[in-house]
Amino acid sequence: MHGMVDRALQMTVVLAGVLFVQACAAAEDTQQPLAALAVSLAQPGVEAGAPIEFSYRVTRVPGAALSDDHWVFVHLVDDAGMLLWTDDHRPPVPPSRWGAEPTTYRRTMFVPRTASTGRIQVEAGLYVPPDGPRVRLTGTEKGDRSYAVAAFDVRPASNGVFVAFGEGWHGAERAPQEPLRDWRWSAGEGHLSFRHPGRDAVLWLEIDQPVAAVGPQRLEVRDGAALLATVAITPGARQVVRVALPGGLAAGSMVALDLTVQPTFVPAAVPALRSQDARELGVRVFNVYVGSVAAGPATAPSSP
Amino acid sequence: MRRLIPGLALAAVCAAVLVIAARFGSFVAGGSDSYCYVHQAERWASGRLLVPEPLALAAPWPDAPLTFAPAGHRPSPTIPGAIIPICASGLSILMAPFLAVGGPTGMFLVIPLCGAALVAGTYLLGRRLSTGVGLAAAVVTAASPIVLYQVIQPMSDVPAAAFWVLALAAATSGDRRGPLLAGVCAGLAILIRPNLLPLGFVCGVYLLARPDRSWSGRGRDAAVYAAACAVACAAVLAIQQHFYGAPLASGYGGLGEIFAAENVMPNASRYLTWLVQSQTPLVVLALAAPFALPRGFAGVCLAFCAVTLAAYLPYLVFEDWSYVRFLLPGIPVLIVLMLGTLAAAARRAGARWEPAALAVASAVLVVVGVRAAEARQVFQLGSLESVFARSGDVVASRLPGNAIVLTSRYSGSVRYYGGRRTIVWDTLDPAWLDRALAFTRDRGFEPYFLLDSSEEETFRQRFAGSVFARLDWPPLVEIAPQVRVYRPADRERYLRGDAQPTEYVR
Numbered sequence: 001m002h003g004m005v006d007r008a009l010q011m012t013v014v015l016a017g018v019l020f021v022q023a024c025a026a027a028e029d030t031q032q033p034l035a036a037l038a039v040s041l042a043q044p045g046v047e048a049g050a051p052i053e054f055s056y057r058v059t060r061v062p063g064a065a066l067s068d069d070h071w072v073f074v075h076l077v078d079d080a081g082m083l084l085w086t087d088d089h090r091p092p093v094p095p096s097r098w099g100a101e102p103t104t105y106r107r108t109m110f111v112p113r114t115a116s117t118g119r120i121q122v123e124a125g126l127y128v129p130p131d132g133p134r135v136r137l138t139g140t141e142k143g144d145r146s147y148a149v150a151a152f153d154v155r156p157a158s159n160g161v162f163v164a165f166g167e168g169w170h171g172a173e174r175a176p177q178e179p180l181r182d183w184r185w186s187a188g189e190g191h192l193s194f195r196h197p198g199r200d201a202v203l204w205l206e207i208d209q210p211v212a213a214v215g216p217q218r219l220e221v222r223d224g225a226a227l228l229a230t231v232a233i234t235p236g237a238r239q240v241v242r243v244a245l246p247g248g249l250a251a252g253s254m255v256a257l258d259l260t261v262q263p264t265f266v267p268a269a270v271p272a273l274r275s276q277d278a279r280e281l282g283v284r285v286f287n288v289y290v291g292s293v294a295a296g297p298a299t300a301p302s303s304p
Numbered sequence: 305m306r307r308l309i310p311g312l313a314l315a316a317v318c319a320a321v322l323v324i325a326a327r328f329g330s331f332v333a334g335g336s337d338s339y340c341y342v343h344q345a346e347r348w349a350s351g352r353l354l355v356p357e358p359l360a361l362a363a364p365w366p367d368a369p370l371t372f373a374p375a376g377h378r379p380s381p382t383i384p385g386a387i388i389p390i391c392a393s394g395l396s397i398l399m400a401p402f403l404a405v406g407g408p409t410g411m412f413l414v415i416p417l418c419g420a421a422l423v424a425g426t427y428l429l430g431r432r433l434s435t436g437v438g439l440a441a442a443v444v445t446a447a448s449p450i451v452l453y454q455v456i457q458p459m460s461d462v463p464a465a466a467f468w469v470l471a472l473a474a475a476t477s478g479d480r481r482g483p484l485l486a487g488v489c490a491g492l493a494i495l496i497r498p499n500l501l502p503l504g505f506v507c508g509v510y511l512l513a514r515p516d517r518s519w520s521g522r523g524r525d526a527a528v529y530a531a532a533c534a535v536a537c538a539a540v541l542a543i544q545q546h547f548y549g550a551p552l553a554s555g556y557g558g559l560g561e562i563f564a565a566e567n568v569m570p571n572a573s574r575y576l577t578w579l580v581q582s583q584t585p586l587v588v589l590a591l592a593a594p595f596a597l598p599r600g601f602a603g604v605c606l607a608f609c610a611v612t613l614a615a616y617l618p619y620l621v622f623e624d625w626s627y628v629r630f631l632l633p634g635i636p637v638l639i640v641l642m643l644g645t646l647a648a649a650a651r652r653a654g655a656r657w658e659p660a661a662l663a664v665a666s667a668v669l670v671v672v673g674v675r676a677a678e679a680r681q682v683f684q685l686g687s688l689e690s691v692f693a694r695s696g697d698v699v700a701s702r703l704p705g706n707a708i709v710l711t712s713r714y715s716g717s718v719r720y721y722g723g724r725r726t727i728v729w730d731t732l733d734p735a736w737l738d739r740a741l742a743f744t745r746d747r748g749f750e751p752y753f754l755l756d757s758s759e760e761e762t763f764r765q766r767f768a769g770s771v772f773a774r775l776d777w778p779p780l781v782e783i784a785p786q787v788r789v790y791r792p793a794d795r796e797r798y799l800r801g802d803a804q805p806t807e808y809v810r
Binding site for chain 2: 113114156157158159160162164165166167168169170171172173174176179182184193194195251252254
């Protein structure tokens with residue numbers, strides 16, 4: 001019964017979508033391109049669950065009107081054109097200040113560890129969120145002012161260094177609208193452990209804390225008594241943090257890190273949230289990865 | 305045609321309940337209660353109620369049979385190595401013929417059908433006052449957040465409520481066959497929820513005391529009703545003797561373990577708050593029923609609601625609103641009284657005001673009820689519960705036939721969907737994890753852990769003395785995002801440097 005209703009709904013939506021696309025395709029895009037957007041990747045491929053760095057290069061056609069409300073949308077699609085995940089963001093340099101000379105910035109994105117392996121196409125463009133108009137750009141348009149800007153391969157995760165969430169973490173969660181993105185809340189002090197890869201290694205963390213009422217927080221990453229990093233966390237900003245790991249350890253020796261967040265909060269005690277959630281929460285960790293230093297630097301903060 | 309309209313309207317409301325249950329129903333044997341009912345239905349359909357598990361008898365650790373009892377079950381006190389249900393048997397008995405005829409889907413249909421019966425029973429009860437009250441009460445009951453919440457899960461709350469409301473409707477009908485119908489319905493309700501037996505006395509006393517019958521008529525009605533109830537009571541006693549070793553024992557433990565006088569006040573506060581929150585403050589109008597409605601009818605209905613509440617006041621204290629489900633037999637009755645009182649008040653202003661008042665009140669209550677259900681994630685429940693079935697399916701398709709799974713929350717679904725033996729880790733002695741793994745291997749099994757991410761910390765703490773409790777090697781499968789399947793044998797290979805890919809299942 002479920003299946004039949006859902007299939008009927010899906011078919012209706014697909015049919016409507018096809019008709020809509022046909023109708024749109026029939027109308028010619030007469031607007032002149034206002035800007036150009038190019039993306040280059042640090043690596044031609046990456047394993048699922050790992051970070052990958054994108055270098056963005058943007059220029060504005062002289063005299064073109066671009067407001068600071070414009071964001072860059074980044075859609076990761078498979079060969080069949082199915083949208084897998086996104087990395088939409090507000091560009092660090094406002095579009096009104098872009099010129100004919102290229103403006104560049106770098107941004108690190110995590111490939112979801114549950115992503116399908118294979119070729120991934122990167123399609124990007126400019127739009128006004130949440131659903132505002134898109135801007136015509138120069139380049140190869142894939143339809144609806146979405147432009148093919150790069151491609152890379154996703155390999156299966158090797159699990160060479162598996163990071164275990166020890167004590168101090170709540171269960172994994174995800175939002176239904178983003179099935180490939182999940183997270184775990186820390187409970188104030190969370191423990192991570194993994195097998196040291198035996199070379200100069202870096203821990204990447206993708207974290208945020210979305211509740212404005214909590215205010216700024218501080219995250220400390222420690223290896224025993226040694227403080228490895230201190231990170232300032234601004235509510236609402238998702239960021240990729242890179243922490244150099246202590247060297248000189250033999251391959252296979254276990255590393256145990258403590259991630260301590262101050263202050264923590266209880267959603268039920270934050271009136272603005274109207275929540276009954278009585279858990280003590282620190283930060284949300286979306287992705288954690290241990291890799292070699294050679295994988296390249298991460299930019300911070302990397303989110304809207 | 306006009307005479308057909310109420311019937312058609314009622315059929316539409318019942319159909320709406322069936323469609324909602326079919327569309328949003330979880331149809332999953334996942335949690336403790338749902339697996340208990342579903343597994344027992346299989347046992348009743350098979351005719352083999354108590355099946356010993358040889359491994360439970362051979363395992364050397366303390367309380368071994370307890371670790372082989374999955375969610376919703378515990379070891380049998382009479383047959384060594386067998387498991388017995390914690391839940392009462394009525395719903396499983398009801399499901400068994402549906403299972404035999406329609407398979408698992410047929411079995412799960414019992415709950416939506418009972419949901420439709422609950423709505424129909426509410427209509428019949430409300431019709432004692434007027435057709436309008438009956439229809440309005442049926443609509444409002446169908447949109448009640450707790451009815452919507454329970455009609456989409458394989459649990460006994462809706463079936464018990466349906467048969468109790470039908471019993472009360474039949475007892476108050478005045479029809480010649482009413483007492484017999486009331487007795488049969490009450491008997492089924494007692495089989496499903498034996499602790500609500502006192503509700504049977506409410507209906508019985510009403511039949512014995514109703515003023516519109518002669519003394520001999522009352523005696524005959526009450527005797528017919530009591531005889532039908534007695535059959536069910538005898539069946540309950542026999543089942544409890546068979547399962548628990550004593551006719552008055554239950555799967556939930558001794559009376560002293562689950563009932564306490566100090567629970568009365570906290571429960572009274574919680575249930576009344578949840579009742580008003582889920583049914584709106586208008587429900588208080590029901591208390592005015594003795595002043596606005598026929599005294600006998602209002603009296604038996606209020607007594608019915610009061611006894612339902614009283615049955616759970618000394619019971620364990622819970623914190624979640626959904627436990628207002630315990631009051632489900634009384635909630636449709638309260639709705640009838642509430643709308644009946646409103647209709648009577650409107651009638652005093654003029655007969656034409658009654659339908660208008662009922663239409664407005666029921667429309668408002670439907671909107672409020674559905675919104676409250678949405679806010680409580682009722683319509684997401686099926687999707688949330690699907691992880692139980694997906695986890696069991698992964699066990700069935702990815703693990704070898706000789707797998708034995710150490711799990712807790714998913715012990716029911718691993719057995720039901722995965723078809724593998726389970727050991728419930730949170731009943732395993734903390735010092736015995738390594739030896740339990742060795743024992744299962746010696747017996748030709750390959751042990752696996754299946755854990756929810758929210759269970760991992762407790763697992764680590766419980767078995768802190770075992771390296772396997774560190775869960776520091778890649779899982780074999782992750783059922784995204786929260787369930788992981790680990791193969792303990794992989795740990796050594798991973799630490800040696802071998803690649804251990806994880807399969808992700810969405």
